[in-house]
Amino acid sequence: MSSRGLRSRQSSGVSRIRDDQITDLVSKLQLLIPQIRRGRSHKVSASKVLQETCNYIRSLHREVEDLSHRLSELLASTDIDNDQAAIIRSLL
Secondary structure, eight states, rough: OOOHHHHHHHHHHOOOHHHHHHHHHHHHHHHOOOOHHTTTTTTTOHHHHHHHHHHHHHHHHHHHHHHHHHHHHHHHHHHOOOHHHHHHHHOO
């Protein structure tokens, strides 16, 4: 980014995240992602951490969809008069 763009961004009151804050956040993400956490013996780039984070979030989303679908099927096969099943169905 040009120094002119940087000055205009700073003068407009837009807060910037410092490099050390980004490094800290990427390190925290790295600890949360199982694929990266397993291979912690080597340094992983911030780009790789972010990419793996996106992949992990997508896989969690697919898992939630699958579990929700399976739960819906299970509830459909249960007694309709069951109050607890009705509450769960309303949440889905």
